[in-house]
Amino acid sequence: MSRCCLLICTLTYFVSLSLSATSLYDFYKITRQESFRRFLCWTDEKEKISQAIKDVIKTDNGSLLDIGAGDGSISKLLEFSFEKIVAVEPCESLFKVLENNCNSEKYLLGNTSFEEFVMDQKFDVVVASHSFQYISNPDIEIKRIRDFLKDDGLFLLINLRKECGYWRLYNGYYADMLGEPPKCSYNFDYDIVSFLEENGFIVKKNYFDVTVNVPSVDDLLSLFNFFYNVEFSAIKEDAFKKIRMNLSKEYGDKGLTIDFENVIYICEKIKQ
Numbered sequence: 001m002s003r004c005c006l007l008i009c010t011l012t013y014f015v016s017l018s019l020s021a022t023s024l025y026d027f028y029k030i031t032r033q034e035s036f037r038r039f040l041c042w043t044d045e046k047e048k049i050s051q052a053i054k055d056v057i058k059t060d061n062g063s064l065l066d067i068g069a070g071d072g073s074i075s076k077l078l079e080f081s082f083e084k085i086v087a088v089e090p091c092e093s094l095f096k097v098l099e100n101n102c103n104s105e106k107y108l109l110g111n112t113s114f115e116e117f118v119m120d121q122k123f124d125v126v127v128a129s130h131s132f133q134y135i136s137n138p139d140i141e142i143k144r145i146r147d148f149l150k151d152d153g154l155f156l157l158i159n160l161r162k163e164c165g166y167w168r169l170y171n172g173y174y175a176d177m178l179g180e181p182p183k184c185s186y187n188f189d190y191d192i193v194s195f196l197e198e199n200g201f202i203v204k205k206n207y208f209d210v211t212v213n214v215p216s217v218d219d220l221l222s223l224f225n226f227f228y229n230v231e232f233s234a235i236k237e238d239a240f241k242k243i244r245m246n247l248s249k250e251y252g253d254k255g256l257t258i259d260f261e262n263v264i265y266i267c268e269k270i271k272q
Contacts, residue, residue, distance in 0.1 A: 024232060024235065024237045024240045024241070027221065027222060027224075027225075027232045028231075028232045028233055030222050030225065030232065031225075032225050032226050032229070032231075033093055033094075035222060035223050035224075035225050035226035036226050038219070038222060038223060038226075039212065039223055039226055040071075040073070042212050042213050042214055042215075042219075043210065043211065043212040043213070043260065044210060044211065045210045045212075045260060045262070046073040046074055046077060047077065048208055048209070048210045048262065049074055049129055049158055049210075049262065049264075050073075050074050050077035050078055051208075052158070052206065052208050052262070052264045053074070053078060053081075053125075053127060053156055053158075053264070054078070054081055055206075056154065056156065056206070056264070056266050057081060057124075057125055057154065058124070058152070058154065059082075059124050059125075060080075060081055060082075061082070061083045062082055062083065062084075062123075062124030062125065063082060063083065063084040063085070063086070063121070063122075063123045063124050063125070064078060064081075064082040064084070064085045064086070064123060064124070064125045064126075064127065065086045065087075065088075065123045065125070065126045065127070065148055066085065066086070066087040066088070066127050066129075067088060067114045067117075067126065067127065067128040067131050067132070067135075067145075068088070068089060068090075068114065068128060068129070068130070068131025068132075068134065069087035069088060069089045069098055069102075069109075070089060070091075070094050070098070070131075071094050071097040071098055071101060072087060072089075072097065072098035072099075072101035072102040073101070074127065074129055075087045075098075075101075075102050075107070076101050076102055079102075079104075079106065082106070082124075082125070083106070084106060084108070085102070085106055085107050085108070086107075086108045086109075086110070086119065086121075086123070087102060087107060087108075087109050087110070088109075088110040088111075088112055088113070088114060088117050089109075089110075089111065090111070090112060090113040092111060095109070095111040113135075114131075114135055114141060114144075115135065115136060115137070115141060119148075121148075122147075122148060122149060122150045122153070123148055123149060123150065123153060124149075124150055124152075124153050124154070125153060125154050125155075125156060126145055126148055126149055126153065126154070126155045126156070127156045127158070128145075128155075128156070128157050128158070129156075129158040130158060130159060130160075132157050132159070133159070138195075139199075142195070142196070142199045143199060146199065146200055146201070146269060149269055151269060151271065152268075152269075153269065154266060154267065154268060155196075155201065155265075155267040155269075156264055156265070156266060156267070157192070157196070157264070157265040157267065158262055158263070158264045158265070159192075159262065159263060159265075160260060160261070160262060160263070161207060161261040161262060161263045163261075164259050164260055164261040164262075165258050165259030165260070165261075166212075166227075166258055166259065166260050169227075169258065170227060170228070173239075173243055174228065176236070176239040176242070176243065177224070177228070177235045177236055177239045177240060177243070178228065178230065178234065178235065178236070179236060192265065193205070193265070196265060196267050200269060200270045200272075201267035201268060201269060201270065202267070202268045202269075202270055203265055203266065203267050204265075204266045205263050205264065205265050205266065206263070206264050206266065207261060207262070207263050207264075208261070208262055208263075208264070209259075209261055210259075210260040210261060210262050211257050211258065211259060211260060212257070212258040212260055213255060213256075213257050214255060214256045214257075214258065215255050216253065216254075216255065216256075217244065217247045217248050217251055217256070218244075220247065220256055220258075221240070221243075221244060221247075
């Protein structure tokens with residue numbers, strides 16, 4: 001972990017501890033972007049994802065298209081594995097961070113969704129890390145992803161394993177907090193391997209461990225707007241109090257470790 005990130009984590013930790021005797025309303029000031037920064041400080045996810053990609057790519061000097069690049073963490077960690085990196089991110093606030101992180105001549109950046117992305121180039125590797133579920137019309141866009149690949153290129157789709165601890169947490173509290181059944185993405189509603197195979201790919205998959213080490217129960221609760229993609233004001237106060245009480249009984253003042261096991265789908269084009 002970098003010294004800068006360590007400082008952010010330390011400051012975040014002490015700020016979050018001040019919430020330990022307060023109500024849900026005191027969480028309102030925590031933005032989803034701030035929650036995302038806290039999450040990154042407490043996890044090794046980006047490092048594990050970039051290593052999983054390095055383990056399967058066939059070239060050290062090719063081209064990469066990063067779909068839904070976020071703050072650019074993965075593109076930056078892969079900087080020395082590619083000669084050219086194109087990274088697209090539709091969220092304006094994340095794109096500003098992406099621009100700051102990936103600012104060498106090696107990068108071409110686009111503040112756009114993949115659906116609106118147009119480029120006359122083929123890539124050695126296309127990566128969609130925790131982003132494919134946000135793509136509209138996946139039946140159409142998966143064909144565009146295939147077209148962006150060179151004949152011997154790889155499409156690497158990365159997502160959480162369905163059975164990991166995070167999904168148990170997410171599904172366990174969703175209905176109580178938000179008053180409706182959990183909403184699952186396309187990736188988890190259907191057999192993603194069959195979907196990829198039906199669209200012209202030979203698919204292998206590898207699993208790799210990722211953890212989130214959260215200092216306290218309140219720190220975990222401070223991530224809920226990021227986990228559930230809602231503002232804290234949308235969460236039911238009574239349910240929030242109950243969840244907080246149950247977690248406090250189970251963990252007390254101890255830290256929590258959440259299993260975020262990931263799966264990487266390694267997709268090779270079927271030659272036609």
